[in-house]
Every structure is written in structure tokens, then in C-alpha cells.
Amino acid sequence: MYQDNQTATPMLQQLTFTLAGEEYGVDILSVREIRSWSRVTRIPQTPDYVLGVLNLRGAVVPIMDLRLRFGLKRESYGDDTVMIVVAIGKRLFGIVVDAVSDVIDIDPAAIKPVPDMGAVVDIRYLKGLATHVERMVMLLDVEKLMRPEDVETLEAALPAIQEVEVAA
Amino acid sequence: MSAVDLTQFHKTFFDESLEGLDAMEAALLQLDAGSSDGELVHTIFRAAHSIKGGAATFGFVDVAAFTHVAESLLEEVRSERKAVDAELIELLLRSVDCLRAMLDRSSAGQPVGDAESEVLRVELVRLVSGEQGEGTTAVGPQAAAVNGWEIVFTALPHLLRTGNDPIRIFRELQALGQLDVVRVFIVDGAPEHLSEIDPTSCYMGWALRLHGNVPRADVDAVFDWLDGDCELVIKPVAEAPAAAAAVVAASAGASATPLQRRSADARATQPGSESAPSASEGGSIRVGIDKVDALINMMGELVITQSMLSDIGEKFELSQLGRLREGLLHLERTTRELQESVMRIRMMPIGSVFNRFPRLVHDLERKLDKRVSLELHGEGTELDKTVLEKIGDPLVHLVRNAIDHGLESPAQRKAAGKSETGTLKLNAYHEGGNIVVQISDDGAGLNRAAIVAKAQQRGLIGDGQELSDAEVAELIFQPGFSTAAQATDLSGRGVGMDVVRRNVRDLGGSVGVRSVTGMGSTFTITLPLTLAIIDGLVTAVGEERYIVPLTSIVESLRLRADRVRKIAGGGEVFHFRDEYLPIIRLHQAFACAGAITEIERGIVVVIEQDARRVGLFVDDLLGQQQAVVKSLEAHYQRVQGISGATIVSDGSVALIVDVGGVVQLALRSKAA
Numbered sequence: 001m002y003q004d005n006q007t008a009t010p011m012l013q014q015l016t017f018t019l020a021g022e023e024y025g026v027d028i029l030s031v032r033e034i035r036s037w038s039r040v041t042r043i044p045q046t047p048d049y050v051l052g053v054l055n056l057r058g059a060v061v062p063i064m065d066l067r068l069r070f071g072l073k074r075e076s077y078g079d080d081t082v083m084i085v086v087a088i089g090k091r092l093f094g095i096v097v098d099a100v101s102d103v104i105d106i107d108p109a110a111i112k113p114v115p116d117m118g119a120v121v122d123i124r125y126l127k128g129l130a131t132h133v134e135r136m137v138m139l140l141d142v143e144k145l146m147r148p149e150d151v152e153t154l155e156a157a158l159p160a161i162q163e164v165e166v167a168a
Numbered sequence: 169m170s171a172v173d174l175t176q177f178h179k180t181f182f183d184e185s186l187e188g189l190d191a192m193e194a195a196l197l198q199l200d201a202g203s204s205d206g207e208l209v210h211t212i213f214r215a216a217h218s219i220k221g222g223a224a225t226f227g228f229v230d231v232a233a234f235t236h237v238a239e240s241l242l243e244e245v246r247s248e249r250k251a252v253d254a255e256l257i258e259l260l261l262r263s264v265d266c267l268r269a270m271l272d273r274s275s276a277g278q279p280v281g282d283a284e285s286e287v288l289r290v291e292l293v294r295l296v297s298g299e300q301g302e303g304t305t306a307v308g309p310q311a312a313a314v315n316g317w318e319i320v321f322t323a324l325p326h327l328l329r330t331g332n333d334p335i336r337i338f339r340e341l342q343a344l345g346q347l348d349v350v351r352v353f354i355v356d357g358a359p360e361h362l363s364e365i366d367p368t369s370c371y372m373g374w375a376l377r378l379h380g381n382v383p384r385a386d387v388d389a390v391f392d393w394l395d396g397d398c399e400l401v402i403k404p405v406a407e408a409p410a411a412a413a414a415v416v417a418a419s420a421g422a423s424a425t426p427l428q429r430r431s432a433d434a435r436a437t438q439p440g441s442e443s444a445p446s447a448s449e450g451g452s453i454r455v456g457i458d459k460v461d462a463l464i465n466m467m468g469e470l471v472i473t474q475s476m477l478s479d480i481g482e483k484f485e486l487s488q489l490g491r492l493r494e495g496l497l498h499l500e501r502t503t504r505e506l507q508e509s510v511m512r513i514r515m516m517p518i519g520s521v522f523n524r525f526p527r528l529v530h531d532l533e534r535k536l537d538k539r540v541s542l543e544l545h546g547e548g549t550e551l552d553k554t555v556l557e558k559i560g561d562p563l564v565h566l567v568r569n570a571i572d573h574g575l576e577s578p579a580q581r582k583a584a585g586k587s588e589t590g591t592l593k594l595n596a597y598h599e600g601g602n603i604v605v606q607i608s609d610d611g612a613g614l615n616r617a618a619i620v621a622k623a624q625q626r627g628l629i630g631d632g633q634e635l636s637d638a639e640v641a642e643l644i645f646q647p648g649f650s651t652a653a654q655a656t657d658l659s660g661r662g663v664g665m666d667v668v669r670r671n672v673r674d675l676g677g678s679v680g681v682r683s684v685t686g687m688g689s690t691f692t693i694t695l696p697l698t699l700a701i702i703d704g705l706v707t708a709v710g711e712e713r714y715i716v717p718l719t720s721i722v723e724s725l726r727l728r729a730d731r732v733r734k735i736a737g738g739g740e741v742f743h744f745r746d747e748y749l750p751i752i753r754l755h756q757a758f759a760c761a762g763a764i765t766e767i768e769r770g771i772v773v774v775i776e777q778d779a780r781r782v783g784l785f786v787d788d789l790l791g792q793q794q795a796v797v798k799s800l801e802a803h804y805q806r807v808q809g810i811s812g813a814t815i816v817s818d819g820s821v822a823l824i825v826d827v828g829g830v831v832q833l834a835l836r837s838k839a840a
Binding site for chain 2: 045
């Protein structure tokens with residue numbers, strides 16, 4: 001709104017955050033708020049990366065740990081831990097990240113496809129790669145991160161269910 | 169006027185028209201019952217007229233044309249040129265059904281006309297014209313002299329801005345008879361220069377001549393929607409009595425109110441239509457202005473309290489503690505009132521469901537050749553809209569059953585020494601936190617012998633088994649149970665009471681029956697006031713809190729370890745009132761950490777779901793709480809064993825246990 005000196009090409013504004021030393025970006029238009037970590041209520045019968053649900057002004061919103069989602073080791077949660085609440089359509093969900101860094105402008109033309117590199121990160125959740133001041137930013141595809149009908153969610157849920165069954 | 173997107177009003181039009189049809193139907197049924205109230209005919213006429221006007225305005229030509237014919241017939245009735253008889257009422261009732269179907273198709277965007285509407289239209293036309301021939305003698309020479317109308321129609325400048333279109337008027341007049349334009353003129357005071365013309369204003373007038381024997385009311389009806397938007401002079405062509413000339417003044421008459429109301433409604437529904445622009449999407453609630461006003465009042469109170477509190481907070485001193493307490497008290501009271509007012513918005517009178525029964529009973533009477541007098545009580549009893557929407561079908565089923573199975577034929581009734589007309593009573597009232605709906609008939613009552621025979625045949629009970637009356641009554645709720653000797657299209661197909669019971673259960677209610685042979689039966693449905701708030705028992709399991717709905721709890725108890733028996737396969741059971749109940753450990757089902765595992769240190773809550781009881785093992789009971797139910801699916805997905813979530817007093821989320829789901833979960837893990 002305040003940027004009336006904006007250039008002709010519409011820039012994509014990305015909120016960047018760090019996770020295990022890497023820099024990621026989410027489309028700022030999908031970000032609803034950034035809040036510090038608070039205790040969540042665990043939901044049974046769900047994959048472990050869904051930490052639980054949180055009361056967000058009366059809405060019961062699921063919170064996902066992005067480290068666990070990407071198969072990384074879980075960090076302890078403290079005052080520095082940050083949750084980014086994003087919206088897909090009318091659905092809200094929160095992602096737990098290490099730290100929020102910046103809001104940057106990305107030229108859509110400069111976004112590169114993600115090479116299949118068998119990296120630490122599952123590339124299914126990335127829209128592309130961008131460079132900002134000589135740093136690489138991985139652009140997150142939030143829609144793919146939490147789809148209830150996602151087959152993969154089901155697969156991830158299976159071990160948890162089996163655990164229950166073994167326990168019983 | 170093309171700038172106005174009329175489609176945004178379509179939903180309002182459909183809602184209003186359907187309401188109008190309900191009103192027509194109700195009035196027709198009253199007429200049928202022998203009531204000769206002239207006001208009833210007017211009610212029917214007005215409803216038809218509004219639908220016609222709306223349909224024409226919004227371009228539903230077929231609906232408008234059909235309603236027009238029905239309206240003409242009604243006009244004949246209204247002016248007492250045609251008598252009300254059973255044939256007429258039946259035809260009009262069928263027209264109401266037909267219009268309902270046409271409106272449904274219109275709202276779904278399907279083609280509207282069909283063979284049935286055409287057949288009905290022809291019948292209506294026949295009745296109208298057949299009567300007109302005889303009518304002339306009854307009405308007298310004055311009306312007979314009319315062979316056309318001189319109409320001077322002068323538009324006021326704002327005519328176009330009201331959504332009216334002279335072309336539409338001409339089209340409607342043409343439908344009445346041959347229309348000639350005698351003269352077109354520019355009104356006085358119109359701008360002289362082209363540059364001064366406001367394209368949204370109308371500066372024209374028309375002198376028209378309508379030929380043919382057209383009832384004056386039909387001509388008036390065409391201009392009804394223009395009341396206040398034009399100057400109108402209508403004279404008979406025959407130049408007979410000058411007194412017949414009428415000037416429809418620009419003052420707002422009674423017919424102007426529908427238009428005003430329409431725009432007010434449109435405004436009221438607009439916030440909703442922003443998110444759901446298509447007519448078929450999402451439901452809407454009509455809320456009384458008084459309820460909205462109450463909300464606004466409460467909001468005002470809340471804002472005042474908030475500013476008072478923040479004022480205290482700005483420069484707080486200990487001396488102000490009293491004021492702070494007072495403010496908080498006020499806040500608490502206002503919040504509670506606000507909560508109640510908001511809940512009240514969802515509450516709707518059960519009358520909207522009851523209203524469909526007069527028609528249903530009317531149709532069933534004919535079909536089954538029985539005589540029924542229907543009594544409705546407590547139509548004003550309010551319950552949650554969601555509950556209301558889902559209770560309609562079970563109620564229809566019970567009413568059908570009562571007439572089909574319960575009430576006897578007039579001959580049988582006479583033989584039994586009862587009045588030939590059976591009585592069916594529907595009653596709704598509040599009892600505690602529940603709504604009770606009763607359907608009672610004075611028919612034959614449940615046929616005990618037939619039920620027992622059928623149950624034996626189905627193998628539900630053994631031969632020679634003695635059953636109490638209550639147990640016999642319970643049998644009719646078994647799946648696939650029907651005693652009707654042959655299936656009619658009304659009832660007796662065996663999909664019956666079990667479905668009713670399941671539907672009512674889904675709403676968190678219960679249904680039961682009391683019956684006295686020869687005196688009749690009474691079905692009683694008990695429903696919660698709302699699905700949005702439940703009473704729950706807060707239980708602790710490890711670090712976590714789970715809420716168990718109070719309605720499903722039978723008892724909670726602490727068990728000594730020696731009362732628990734292990735059975736093969738690792739399951740645990742305990743003895744409770746002459747039966748062995750399985751124990752479901754909630755910490756196992758939900759994989760909770762840090763929970764109590766020794767039976768004697770925790771609590772077993774006996775819960776009942778679908779007539780089966782289980783013991784739910786939890787750490788502790790923390791107390792009772794009202795829970796505002798929030799769906800997990802809104803932002804996440806369905807989770808087995810959890811029916812929803814709620815916000816507890818510390819602001820955190822607590823999950824509500826779905827008792828049925830937990831039982832299934834436990835069964836599945838046992839099976840594995």
C-alpha cells in the first residue's frame with residue numbers, strides 16, 4: 001500500500017523464515033499473523049508433525065511443526081519459537097519455524113524450478129527457488145503442506161494408528 | 169437500470185415466493201376446512217400477486233405467466249363471481265405445488281416449463297373463462313358495457329430508478345388484450361436541451377387504449393408495482409359514467425409495502441450474499457428486527473463497558489479497585505446477555521415445520537379415505553435452526569404413520585364407538601433444557617399381537633417370550649420392522665421407525681412411544697435446544713483434558729481392582745448392575761502420556777451409546793462445564809473419537825469425546 005514507487009512488474013512479497021539453517025519464504029498474502037509459541041492441545045489419531053490445536057480468537061486452528069513435517073529433528077519449544085499462521089481459502093493453520101527473518105520482494109521471472117537433489121528437504125512442498133541478495137530462498141507451497149485429503153497424510157497416520165493397536 | 173444486477177435479489181425473491189406459497193397453501197386448507205372468511209381469499213390473492221410481480225420483475229416469465237392465470241381465477245373468487253368449491257381448492261393446491269416446483273427449477277437454473285404446468289394452466293384458464301360467460305349476468309350491465317380502457321400513464325422521473333420498465337407494463341397489458349398507443353408525450357418540466365437529460369430519469373407519458381372485455385382489477389394489477397412512481401388515469405372506453413375514472417395517486421398505498429420490504433430484506437441479506445453469491449449456496453436465516461436491535465443494544469453496552477475498563481486501566485490506582493470490580497461484573501453480565509441474544513438468532517419457531525402438516529394431512533385423508541382433524545399446539549416453541557431442519561423428515565414420518573397405521577377408517581371408528589373423524593395432535597414445548605415434540609393420535613394404538621407375531625417371525629424374540637408393553641413398543645424401533653400387511657407408498661416398507669430413531673439420535677435426542685389399545689398412541693421426541701452448546705463432564709487423562717457429553721453418561725464410579733476381570737484377548741470387563749461392561753481406557757485409545765494406569769486410582773465413567781454401555785477409564789473428573797462446540801473440520805479434518813473442540817476458561821482448547829467413535833476405536837484395536 002505504501003509502495004507507490006513500485007516498479008511496473010508486480011513483485012511477489014515473501015515472508016522469509018529460517019529452519020535448520022536454511023531460508024524459506026511464504027507468500028505474504030497467505031500469512032495471517034505471526035505469534036510466539038504457546039501451548040497447544042494435542043489431537044489423538046494424528047501424525048506427529050501436527051502438534052495439536054490452538055485457540056485463535058475462537059477458531060480451533062491446527063499447528064504443524066515444519067521441522068517434523070520435513071523429517072528433521074524436533075527442536076525444543078521456547079520463547080523464541082515462532083508460529084506463522086497462514087490461510088488457505090477459509091482454512092487456517094499454523095506452522096512452527098525457528099525464526100522469522102524478513103519480508104522480501106521476489107521477481108516472479110527470477111524464480112527457478114527446484115532441482116531434484118534428494119536433499120534434506122522434501123521438494124514436494126516447494127514452489128521454486130529464488131535468490132535474494134545472494135542468498136537462496138526456498139519458496140514454500142503452503143497449499144500442499146496441509147491438505148486433509150492428502151494421501152500422504154494418511155500414510156503418515158498409519159504408524160500412529162498401529163502404535164495404538166500394539167499398545168492395546 | 170441495467171446497471172443494477174437483479175440476480176443479487178433472486179434468492180430473496182425465491183425465499184419470499186416460497187413463503188408466499190406456504191401462506192397460500194395454509195389459507196387454501198383453511199378454506200377447505202369450511203371456513204368462509206373473506207380475508208383468506210385476500211391472503212391467497214395477495215400472495216399470488218406478489219409472486220407474479222416478483223417473477224415478472226426478475227424475468228421468470230414462465231412463473232409470471234402461470235401465476236397470472238391463477239391470479240385471474242382468484243380474482244373471480246375475490247369478486248365473488250366464482251364460488252369456492254372442492255374442485256377449485258384442489259386445483260389451486262396443485263397449482264401451489266406446481267409453482268413450488270417451477271421456483272425450485274428456476275433457482276437451480278433449469279428450464280421451468282413442463283407438461284404438468286401446461287395442463288394446470290389450461291385447466292385454470294378453463295375455470296376462469298367458463299365462469300366469465302355466466303359472470304356477466306351476475307355483475308350487471310355496467311360491467312358488461314366495458315369494451316376497453318383508456319389509460320393515460322405518465323411516468324414520474326424516478327420510475328426507471330425503482331427497477332420498473334414501461335416496456336414490461338406494455339407487455340403485460342398486451343397479454344390482457346389488444347393494446348394501441350394513442351399518443352406518446354413528453355411531460356412538462358422535462359429538460360429542453362439534450363445535455364441536461366439524466367439518462368436514469370424518465371420524461372415520458374403514454375396514452376393507451378386497451379381493447380376487449382378486461383376486468384378493471386387486471387388493469388390495476390399491471391400498474392400495482394408502479395404505485396407512487398407514476399400518474400395514472402384509467403377510464404372505460406365506453407365513456408359511460410365519468411365516476412369510473414380513477415386517479416391512482418402518488419401516495420404510497422398498501423401495495424407499495426412489498427417493494428419496500430423487499431429492498432429492506434435485500435439489504436439485510438447482503439452480508440451473507442457477499443460470500444455466497446449464488447442462490448443455491450449456503451443457508452440464510454431471516455432474523456426479526458427486534459432480535460438484531462437487541463444485539464446492537466448489547467454491543468453498545470459492551471463498547472461502553474470496554475471504554476470504562478480501559479479508562480481504569482490507563483491510570484490505575486488501588487482506590488479504583490471497586491470501580492474495576494463493578495466494571496468486570498458489568499462486562500460479565502453484558503457478555504452473557506450477548507451470548508444469549510446471539511444464540512436466539514439461531515432459534516426459530518417449530519411452527520415452520522408444523523406448517524407443512526395441514527397439507528400433508530389433507531392429501532393423506534384423500535389417499536387413505538380417512539377423516540382427520542389436525543391440532544397444532546406450541547408452534548411458537550423455538551429451537552435451533554440446525555435441529556429444526558433435521559427434525560422435519562422424522563416428524564413427517566411419524567405423522568404419516570399415525571394416519572396410515574394409527575387412525576382407523578371412519579367405519580371402524582364408528583364401530584368402535586368413536587367419532588368418525590380421528591384426531592391427530594402435534595404439540596411442542598420446553599422441558600428443562602430440552603424441546604419435547606409429541607405426536608398423538610386417538611386411533612387403535614399399537615397392535616400388540618401383530619408386533620409380537622412379526623418379531624417372532626423375524627427372529628427378534630423367541631417363541632413364548634413374555635414382553636412388557638414397553639418392550640413391545642421398543643420392538644417397532646428395530647430395523648426392518650413394519651406390521652403393515654401390505655406396503656403402501658406411504659409407509660410399511662420397513663424403512664421406518666429405526667430411521668426416525670437414528671435421525672433423532674444424530675441430533676442428540678431420543679424418541680419413545682406410549683400406547684393404549686383402542687385409545688391411541690403418543691410418540692414423544694426429546695431434543696436438545698441447540699447443537700451448538702452441550703453440557704459436558706471435564707475429565708483428566710494425563711496432562712490432557714477431554715470433555716464427555718453429559719447426555720451419554722450413566723454413572724461414574726471408582727472400581728476396586730478385584731472387580732475387574734480380564735477376559736481372553738486382553739479385554740477388561742467389570743460387573744455393573746447385572747451385566748458385564750467392557751472397559752475402554754481413554755489413555756490407550758488416545759495414546760496419552762503420563763496417565764494413571766491402575767484401575768483403583770482412576771475413575772470409570774459408564775457411558776451409553778446406541779443402547780450399549782461401556783466403562784470409560786479416565787484419571788479424574790474435574791467438573792461439569794457448558795461447552796460451545798467448535799468443529800475440528802473447519803480448519804483441520806475429522807478425527808476419529810473426537811466430535812469437536814471447545815475453548816475452556818483458561819483460553820486453551822479441550823477436545824470433546826465422540827463416545828461412539830471411541831467405542832469403535834477400541835473395538836478395532838481389540839480386533840487387530
